[in-house]
Amino acid sequence: MDRAKVDNDFTEKVRFHLSKDELERQMRYIHDRGDPSDAKDRPTGSGSHARSQSTNSLNDLPRQESWTMESVGGYYLPNEDVGKMPLSRQEQLLIRDLIYAFSGVPSSHVKPDIEVDKIANMTALDIAKVRFRVDEAFHGSFRVLANDTLPLVGYYISVQSFIEETNMSPNCGRTRLALATAFSDQMQEYYDLQSKLETDQLEKKLNLKDLVRQVKPWLGVLKIFSTMACSSRGKLNSAQLLTLLDQFPRDQNITEPDLKERVSKILAFVTRAYMKIVQLWTQKGVLYDAQHEFFVEDSEPSNAMSCTLLAPEKCCHTYWSQRYILHPNRLPAFLLSQVDEIFLAGKYLNILRQCNVTMKLLQLPLSYTPGETGHVEIIKNSYDLPAKKLLEVLMKEHSLALHLRNLRLYFLMQLEGFSESLLDKCQEQLQCISDKLIPEKLQPLLTETLKDNNDFFKDKLRIQIKNCDAATQLGRMHKFGSTEQEDRDKEKTSEEDLPDLNLYGYEAIALRYEAKWPLSFVLYPELLEQMQILQRVLFYLRYVTRHLTVLWQNPSEGTGLKITKRSGDLRQRMLMSMINLEHHITLDIAEPRWQSLSLTVDKAENIDEVVNKLENTVDECLRLGLLSATNTFVGSLFTLGQVCLNFCGFVESKSGDNTSPEFEQGISEYEEEFDSFMCTILELLSEMAKTSGSGERDACKKLVQRLKEFCKFTAVHPDSLTN
Template identity: 25%
Template sequence: MSKTDPVRQVLANLIFETQAPYTPDSILREFRATHEKRLPIHELLQVLVIISRKRPNFEQVITEIKQILKSKDPMYALLVFAERYSEDGLHLRSSPLSNEMASLATSPLPSKSSLSTLSEVHASASCTSRGSLVDEPQGIATSTPSKSCESETAFSKGLIPRRRQLQSQRSQGSNREERGDLSVIKERVLNAVSNRSMSSYRTLTSEAASGKTSSSLKTGTPPAVPPTGVPDEYRTHLLWDYYKVDGNQMPKTEIAALPLVSQQRVILDELLHCLTGVRENFVVPVLPDPSSVGLARFETVFVVNTHLDRSLAELVQEILPLASHFMGIQKIVTATDGQGQVINSLNEALQELTYDFYLLIVQAEQELHHQQLTIQKLLYYLQPTLWVMEEVWTTLVDIQLNEDRGAAVLTHLHERIKRLEGDRAAQKLIIGLTRKAAEPYMRMLKLWIQKGVIVDRNQEFLVEDNEVIHRDELPEHYSDDYWEKRYTVRRDHIPAFLEKYSDKILRTGKYLNVVRQCGKRVMPTQQMHLEFDPNSERYVSVINDAYYFAARMLLDVLLAENDLMGHLQSVKRYLLLNQGDFTMQFMDACEDELSKNVDHVLPMTLENLLGLTLRLSSARNDPYKDDLHCELLPYDLVTQMSKIMNQKEEYWQAQHRLDLSGIECFAFTYEVKWPVSLVLNHIAISKYQMLFRQLFYCKHVERQLCKIWKENAIAKKFSPQAAELYRSAFTLRQRMMNAIQNLEYYMMIEIIEPNWHIFIEKMKNVENVDNVLRLHQDFLDSCLKNCMLTESSHLNRAIFKLCKICLKFCEFIQRSQRFFLDAELKSMVCDSTYDSADSSESEPESSQRPQCETSLDPADTFSERVRRFDLEFTALLISFLTQITNMAKKNTADRFMNLVHRINFNAFYSDQMDKLCVKDAMG
């Protein structure tokens, strides 16, 4: 315990009286703690009650302290508490100024200064003899604490040259010294936690002290005027900034009347004070210009007394930039305090630099008082420090002018290190500052890549958490948004040395988050040590190791524990029509229901029929069959594709939902749970549905064409002449069947199956979930593209039109067979009696068909209608094949031409296609 600390002295006396289980340091630690780590007010009061309960007036003091704690900082309340008991048993033996001197003498010094200190250059300096202080007028000594390993006598001689003030202060009563010292400390604490002006503070102090006189009046110290450039709240940082103190000044010495040796001694003394921010008489700082911008805001201009010897003045002018740079650094440190973790950590490193600088000044003062220092020697000693300090000042000013914060500060420092190649001293210092400034950022990075947790109160980290807190704000498809939007990279928050690894850092934390949400405990394989080092990229290997660990863990969760491949097989089995028997049984069961208008279709009926079909087909052994469900969309496939492709004029824009049948709006959907939903998310399922709807619709058309082929068996009962009329209809039906079946075969056998096998083979070698997502997306995109669902909507429309004309033709054939309205066919019907076997095949089906409300146009014969269907279908098919051919010419990598060769296998449509191409070319 330091004897010069009045607060510790009071606490020690009280603890000794009550034998309380505390120490002065432990009590000070609790009262100095930040708001988050501080004990509640009632517990702090309990500590004070325990240590002061033997004092007769402790109840009144505790009541007063309780009121102060409600409105002021706990440290201020502790100082008031110590002040109340200081009159009873505390008698100091030194003034406040000597207290500061003793604290300097007893504070530890760094083992190695980051600056070029005088101890490195002048190791032979001795401080064993005790010399008397000079009686010449001196400036106000700085109270900024310095670290030192010298003796208390040497420091007291070097730092406090004010003998007359010390003697006058010692002559006053010790009680007044105690009260004054505590009041000064109390004033600093209140300034540190309040933005009030000095006048309002004195009002509060007078009220808290019950009308007692302030310390400045007791000690005879004149009240301080507002500082020249720094707000009051920064005064607790011990930043003098050439603070002007009026009144009780010593008589000014005429510098011109002194000999050269005395001038040098006086100017050296003032110069050392000036380097620490203390205003002097012969080296005076110019008041800063409030309108100054740029570097001028952080520069200090000095005016040297004109009566000083010219040679000395020139040497002084060479040293004064160091004072300007040092004070500029102090201004920036005080102005940026609390502006983020990176800035705070940088300021902490600059404070250590400040201690080293004060050590340098202390050593210079020692030599000065031993009559061993000249201004030339001081310049020689300070020259390396001047260069380094200028570089630090320039770097900090650039950061301040650019308003850099967080990662931008680290980027600026990193670039500065590169530009300082060749200047080892300055580069080494900037590397040390950067390493210290990067510590909080590296701690956030370590927590993210080790546990997937973000602790970033100041929004400085490169990963941003966009978590939705309220359940009513959750998006409809959270799994899609989770992977893409939950965690995002803020590009302007990435330090330059981490920019290449930002995506890997993002994925590492995302993987760990998914693993944690699956209920698994994340245990890192090894301890991580992350530290900025421009000469070594060890942190890169740490990031890579964390990434591969997280990737392997999540991949194991998806593939082994949640059977991702089994779910993908089930999706292919149902949504890509890979389970043939199930597809046919389902269409047989649901055909009547799906042929209705979409508003008349009952989803519950479809669900029941789906469940029945799943259990009757070979799909009954699928463990994930219950994840399959039916869905009725409010639009057909063409409208959906038009919306996706952002078409201004949609093909089906005028069609209303009432005109759509259930078969046009029907689709399967597949529901999965977390974390499989990361891969089979809503977007992926939507792509599967688009493929399913096109395949399912083509399969429906094929079934209708097969049905009229079966019903056309009635033509066997016609006479040869009548059957000849049906031949054109049979030919057209076969051409339609050939086009639709080849289209299905092309999509299922030539596109989906090969891409699926490629996907499965690549899945065997995946290393992380991002590869899984990319491969799965590539598989779906390739299928959609080659199935003509993404290139442009006109191909999809052409397929839809072909299917529509086929369905209309099937409907026409069924009506013509039902009513025989064509006169030629009616007269040629054979009168012979049908065989019993043929009757059993055709008549029951005819009797079960519902009667159609419309009939054929009496003006058109059967052959004319068939010819019209033939012309319309042929035109649509030739246009479709021509579009595919033109597209294949632009992109030969696609497989579109395979479909052309399948449909036009015998060049039946070639001549007509050539004519169409010539017609288009001629306009």
Template identity: 30%
Template sequence: MDSREHRSAHAGCTREQSGGWSRSAECTGVLALAMHGLVCLQTLQYLQQNAKERAELAANASGSSTNFSAPTAASKLSMQELEELRKQLGSVATGTSLQQSLELTRKLLRDKQNKKNSGQRLPVFPPWVYERPTLVGDFLTGSGVSTDSAVPIGTLPLASQESAVVEDLLYVLVGVDGRYITAQPLTGRQSRTFLVDPNLDLSIRELVNRILPVAASYSTVTRFIEEKSSFEYGQVNHALAAAMRTLVKEYLILVTQLEQLQRQGLLSLQKLWFYIQPAMRTVDILASLATSVDKGECVGGSTLSLLHDRSFNYTGDSQAQELCLYLTKAASVPYFEILEKWIYRGIINDPYSEFMVEEHELRKEKIQEDYNDKYWDQRYTVVQRQIPSFLQKMAGKVLSTGKYLNVVRECGHDVTCPVAKEIIYTLKERAYVEQIEKAFNYASKVLLAFLMEEKELVAHLRSIKRYFLMDQGDFFVHFMDLTEEELKKPVDDITPTRLEALLELALRMSTANTDPFKDDLKIDLMPHDLITQLLRVLAIETKQEKAMVHADPTELTLSGLEAFSFDYVVKWPLSLIINRKALTRYQMLFRHMFYCKHVERQLCNVWISNKAAKQYSLHSAKWFAGAFTLRQRMLNFVQNIQYYMMFEVMEPTWHILEKNLKSASNIDDVLGHHTSFLDNCLKDCMLTNPELLKVFSRLMSVCVMFTNCMQKFTQSMKLDGELGRLTLERGTMLGPPTEAERAEERARKELARKYLAEHVDAPQLASSFEATINKFDKNFSAHLLDLLARLSLYSTSDCEHSMASVISRLDFNGFYTERLERLSAERSQKAAPQVPIPRAPPASAPRVAVPAQ
């Protein structure tokens, strides 16, 4: 049996099966009888042809096992035979390359999806599904040379030509080659073309060429259905292929009915053209959609976008629009099932990566540990390509709705949306937009109530404010008194457990003992000081910092005060709001204020020691006048900075945060308000401006160096006065000293000088205390004037009104403003070019000039 007869039998069986879906029972019976007779006739022909082929093979000893044999060297092929051989070889090569391309595409999609869903492998069809082309239902090109002897159609009368062509067309319309109309091999994904016998009458051939596009479209749709039914192309394409297959069945019913008319002798070529008109438009639209999906490599949401846009484009063509709406509704069903499960339960079930929301493997435990962890932003993300165009405006709400429910679900609470309702595709977007908005509002309320009421978010934020922003005054007094000596040590010599014990003691001794979350407060010794941390965050890297980064950590010795900070234990789901990034910002604010508090305590200690040292060195009281004045200026600066940060920055900003949290409608609003609160605090406390930060750091350094110098000098004065007092008392009581006593006194003075040499700088030993104080005064004034000038500049250029408040506090009487103006005038005079003043000529000049005249 030749290939054409085999395909004819296949087509006859296909049409017989398709006829079973006909709406007419009478038609079904007639078709069944006709098909039964046709199958019997074809079986008889097959047996006769088989016997004939066996006889030929027995006679030909050198017969080939293939359908065509290579010619001998002596034989010559005609041009027609060469052309036929070339087409066969080309079709085999093209079919192989196309099959390899499809297999490669399927493999890439399969690998991508298996990589994403590592725990669940995608199923695959067995290889024989793709190796047996007869299962596709499309044309079989290049299968061999037909041995069917067809009468040359040009020798037939017009009526016979028309009858033969109608029979061929009925075969071609269902994907089977005819005697006089054959399909050409495909080259890539282009549309199918056909070869019509050139001897056919011109008028008949013209009408045939009008009908053949239907067969080409059918071929495209059939191949699309077969290809997109593979697992790798996703559920949306599966649903689209199934909807197209339903329409193709209706098309096959039509062809079967036309065949019935043809067997009754009632079908002419013109009638065939007339009856095929309604199906032509439908099959053409299906082929156009299939081609567009193929070219765009559409999967999931992108397929729905294409179908939705095509439905809108057909506005005005009711039939075409109805067809596209049918396909879009069918294809959107699996997508909307994923969407419903996401917005109603917070679960993603997307094995083929078709949904607009993509899940990433991130652990929620890392959000408390990793500063750069972006669990909330990156655990679930929107895939722009997979957003259907009719859901583009709602993509953000779809993402947030599922995220909110997912958080509650991961906390062990079962969530079921009470407004859950099936979402059905429609051109009126408002229908499913309302459903998404209802689900979003429900999810927002559920998560917000869960965090605010059950997890006590605001209470935790108040607890953090109490410790990190120094809202608990008595606690810090106790804590700094207890840890002052311990924090003066190098950080490597500090025992963290001792600090933890002292922290526990300070908490129990203060009013912080009533805080239910006090046990979440921990000690953290940082590996770098505050300035280094801030400059790294601000991406500022100086040469000194580069050296510090590459230096050996053992060489960068930090004191406990420089490394000390608090930490706070936050559990899920509060870690979404109070994450490591937020805690790091709290730590930077705390370390800044903690160091300011430490400098204030040092300056107050200097005041206390100076008061005690006055009585030992009355003759040097005038030296202390400048030091006392400078100390008071430093103390005034530090205290005003602290007051500004606590009462003019943090407290008002905190009240704004509390007000915003009460009016927040979802967790994203809460996250935004909290982040804004921290950002505003950092900015207004001058921690985000590198220039202000460096100047402020220098001012603090000058203050600390001054306190150290004053403490050492006070100790030296105290020791000197004590030695003098003891000497005076001894001389008064015992009379003039003996030689041995004088030697002992000299030894004691030598020991005192050695002590002073160890504890007092060289300028002080050289009685240059006043020059040292003047130098401190000059440095402090220069840095403070620099800070005020920069604050004035930024408050004017950036409209930072809070910085103007700092200026008014630090320069309340205009003292520094006058100095700034005076300094500016001096600089301008130095920068101006010096104009030489003309001098009077010497007395002898006129006498020399007169004779010359």
């Protein structure tokens, strides 16, 4: 026998067995992710000791024929026959697969009832219905322990897919991107736990019970995160997403302190970008909103030099009322109660900037934390600063209080002797048709009327000739609203839309107050037009009253005043009705409210207190004076006044005497006409009371009490107006 050949054959057989041993050992290493115990059994050379170790190791390993390679989610992992494993090996294998599954990695023995890819697009409710199952070949006690933690797999996939999709979306909003970042920050603890579990498993320091114990607290956390992620999918703008997240803890009834704190931290982080926009706007007056997420939008072109002062004709009330566009759908619900303060803070800062006013601005960091109110105080302070400063500028530099006093004195006819002097100086013009009146010729008469008045701003008062009566102006004002452009449009369309009324001067003459910027921010065109309605009605009532008094006492030259007891009684009833109509507007309604306005102006701490009080005062003067509910009532007053003026003309006629049948017949007709119109007015008041609020109903009752005694017959009783 060839000795060399025998030695070579023996060497090849040893090498074959060692190669097979090494191959199976490497497969075992791959399967166990590098089990350290295998290193002890690895052969280091030839000899009986090495062969003995190799033989023992082979006996401990499963046969090579029991291994198969199975495709799982695109990965090729070794799949063993679990039923042939000892319990300790089953436990380690299940721990490994659970760690994979909890990390979103497909595993051989933990699988969902549906395709893995479908879970990412499911709602939180549907994910809760997904059942992950452990291979039934594992021991029953292992499966019972693992089943409690299996829902964690679906929750993790949902959260992780939201993070990845958001980060990969090119047009994703800042709020949703912040939510994904907040999830990533909160999930870092979970990632660290996964790394620790994997290390412990490789070092044989982890059993299934410990795995369940460490993972179980994350079930509730990831369930909430998954629900938040699923709710945040879809086409939601930043404000809608913030509102949803803010309401989320209450909707889910989260009470566990740790979970509540996590959700609170997420919301605080997510709101940071939006609150930064709020901070810049409220504290600097600057809109930095490239993605159009904020509820205030500047209509000025983005390249406009906002720091440059506007021309006086552009910087007006209309400009500032139209410059900023509000988008309520971009406002988070948790800022709803501060919406006015947020909007006005930035607006007032820009108004002050246009007024060339300098002041020290706030620099307070602004954030939102659920359950806390720190942001409310900061927003309030941000609003108070410019609101107080604007009031200070208007009061000290532009004498706002004096201008408000002028509105009361001139438009409510409260300046002593003003209306009588104006009526006297304009007596001739008051009898002319309005088409023949020229404002430039009437203005000197107004100036002469005010020459003895020590008012510094009397030159702001102007005479205006209106092309419609007060009732028509009132109806047109409600129809068009009130902007300066609309005032010009109304003047253009009035000749086409309105009939030829042939107004006399006493019906067409009106007062106008010129309020320049920034005073026009408070005394804006709509408010001044409402005051003009009051002025026109009161001026007309004063004119009729004057006619019933002065002309009755001092008849015109060449006329003979015919006085009888019957005509005198009728004249007295007419006079008292005009006086009481005026007193209802001035004494009952306007005077007490204007006094309250004066007190508010004296004590006001910001501009909005003055503006709101002034608007309410003027509105109540019109509404409770019964001049805004319907223009029918205003028209009835002018018609009643015209009956009184016609009666004056009749009793001052040049021909006839006061004992003729024709005169008595005329007086009887005027009595009937006057009483008829008085009844109509009282019935109109009754109808208005039925369809009005308590304030208007009380005003109607007071006016009926004032007028009822001057009408000979009426079916309206004041007590009936209270029902």
